[in-house]
Amino acid sequence: MKLSDKLNSLRSSHPFFTLEFFPPRTDQGFENLLPRIARLSTLAPLAVSITWGAGGSTKERSLDLAGITQGEYGLDTILHLTCTNMAQGMIDQTLKAAKERGITNILALRGDPPRGEEEWTPIDPRFKHGADLVKYIRSIPEYAAHFCIGVAAYPDGHTGQLDDERAEIEYLKLKVDAGADFIITQLFYDVDSYFQWESKVRAAGITVPIIPGIMPIQTYASFLRLTKLTGAHVPDSVMQALEPICNDDQLVKEYGVTLATDMIQRLTEEGRVPGVHISTLNLEKSVQRVLEGLKWTSSPSSPLMAQNKLIDEIPRIDDLSITASTAASSATFGLANLPAAVESEAGRGELNNASSWDDFPNGRFGDFKSPAFGSTDMWGGPAIRPVDVLQHCGHPRTHADLTSIFLAHLHSRIPITPFSPTPLSPESLSILPHLERLTEAGWWTVGSQPAVDGARSDDEVVGWGPRAGHVFQKGFVEFFCTEAEVDRIEHRAQQKGLGWVHWFAGNKHGECRGNVPEGGRNAVTWGVFPGQEIVQTTIIERESFLTWKEEAFSIWADWASLYRPGSVERRLLESVGDDRWLVSIVHHDYRNSSALWTFVFDEGEP
Structure with a gap:
């Protein structure tokens, strides 16, 4: 179902939420993400979105994952799609494949920015900006009515692009006038600034639904990297809360849950914002705790938490003495030693509690079986400008x-x-x-x-x-x-x-x-x-x-x-x-x- 139709017919006791996932880089990560999405789907998101790698680098995995969430799990799915630095014809192939999979929602993004006109030539000359993709979809009869189209917005500005807020809003209106049905914003942490930006957007004549993007803080290092990359403004109160606990990953994660919960409460009070878009980073524990804190889901006895009882069954390592023959394996204590009950409950390949076994940092050196392995910028841009x-x-x-x-x-x-x-x-x-x-x-x-x-x-x-x-x-x-x-x-x-x-x-x-x-x-x-x-x-x-x-x-x-x-x-x-x-x-x-x-x-x- 089109997201625009769902938004128009909302009859919920609480604001809606959508969840964002990215296609894992490895086959094992992909397999382990599927039961994770299935568990989160029991919390009744309005839709899920699947990201798209820069230049179409995750094309097949993005389409496969979106096809599963839409076709097998029955979740209305928003497929992200970038249009610059894409091979000639890839946009057409992707739109055709999305339609064949029953997907009716597209988040149209520009993707990689140009390097400078003298050095950068678009691979497909039809697409230089996100608005070009919106116009193109609306110009094709078989797609114009089929797809509901969303676009991105940047409440704190867009690093590497326009610095003028008025120009940014004018460009956002250009994308909406080209045929966009809804807006999802980049992550932000300053609610007051968001409300000021939203007022300016509405004053510019933009009337389509705006869905604020929320990303619970998972680790201090990733928080610093993402805010620098996106240019998000961080209130002094947030930094003052994080700095004393920055070396305690557990406390940082807990603060991230509290902050996200408080932000969403402020955003949705009095019905000013009808719902939010939550970036999961392919992790589930923080998302569930935020929704429970908002009382938008069931009690902590939900299926996601039922597996906590299994933690005490996991064997411990008591002797960390090492020799050359044991050094390579003494710390690799996981799948081979798990009780069968844990493996069957958690899903093949997932260690311990399925909702939280990979809670701690999972960058490119993390466990390749984790759905969060190798997480990158969620908006199809480069890791470094x-x-x-x-x-x-x-x-x-x-x-x-x-x-x-x-x-x-x-x-x-x-x-x-x-x-x-x-x-x-x-x-x-x-x-x-x-x-x-x-x-x-x-x-x-x-x-x-x-x-x-x-x-x-x-x-x-x-x-x-x-x-x-x-x-x-x-x-x-x-x-x-x-x-x-x-x-x-x-x-x-x-x-x-x-x-x-x-x-x-x-x-x-x-x-x-x-x-x-x-x-x-x-x-x-x-x-x-x-x-x-x-x-x-x-x-x-x-x-x-x-x-x-x-x-x-x-x-x-x-x-x-x-x-x-x-x-x-x-x-x-x-x-x-x-x-x-x-x-x-x-x-x-x-x-x-x-x-x-x-x-x-x-x-x-x-």
Whole structure:
């Protein structure tokens, strides 16, 4: 059913809500997301939305997921669709596929912004702006009446685009006048500013429904990254509440629930806002707690919480002493050891309580089986704005220039690289001399962590999770190097790794090498907390490495695209993407802080 029709016929005792999901990067994550959506569907969302990767990068997974939610789960589904940097004809293919799957709602987005007219040419010249997509859908007879179309709005402005609020609202009206039926806003945290913006939008003659976008804070780091990326204004009261608890992931998550609940209550009081759009990041616990706090759902005895009773059945690890043979598996304690009752209740592949086993950070190094693995910007844009890359990374013309850029980031002279949206983390400062040595040798580092043996979970540098626990880390490092250097690493691991070292290496062309056993899962960050099972937040195995490898080489391509075709900068960056290998090395002796670096720098190398 069209969302516009549902909005016109609302007969609910409380405001409506819609839920947003993104297509997971891995098959296991995809499979585990489906029961999660099924559980959340019992809370009766008005609709669900499925995001679309930049340039159509998630086309098949987005369509598959939207088809399942619409056709199999009976949830009215909004398919996000970006129109720039899309291959010629992909818009037509997608609209046809969406209609065949029974989808009647589209959120029309622009997607990747242009790099600058002299360097950027739209792949499909019909589409330069979101309004172009709206007009196009309305111009095709078979789609004009079939689809209900939504568009995006940005209460705090749109970073990298218009800075003039009046111009932003005029452009929003242009999209509505082109045929949009509803508006979903980007996330925001200042309700007063939202109401002021909404009043200006209505004064401009825009009358279609506006659905505010709410994203409960999951972790402090992701909150900072997303607000910077989106340009969202953060009230002082929010920062003052977060700063004292920023090192306690559990408290941050709880505050995120409280803040989202309070925001929604303010937005919907007196019927001013008929409903909200909640971005789930493919996690369910916070969403459920927000809805329960609003009394928009059943009591905590709902199906999502029924599995909490299973937590006490999970085995614990009592002995963390390690040898070379046990180091790789002592922290990887999950699927193989779960009671059958947990696996059948939670859904295949989900650890412990199905609603919360992946509550803690699940970035690109998370558990690849998690639906939240590899979460990215939800609006089809780049993780780092092109303007920021150009400003801070300049115009590299040689390999030495690239080395200087990566060193400048290590030394905090620049805040980002295309591979790092934030400055070097405090924990990396403890291994800074090693990272400098690698980078100076032309092994450009893009990921690392020091070994940690039982630090307190409230440690300001390496701590995470609930308080009164202890966290552990195996040292690892990731970098780009030549194939000849990969050969040297392989030989060194065979001769001197002695079972303590696992490594992967892969290139753009699909080759992958390494010594991790088939099916091996290497937990490199885990925590032990009172009354809980061991929590693993960083897992490196073949599929997660391959997923990250594809992203890493696409970053080289995106970086190259910022410069004119044929330019020295573009040729350099394209050649690096073609010739270099991404390498990941883990040393399992987490009790020896120098073990990884002794191996890496053996005999004075590289």
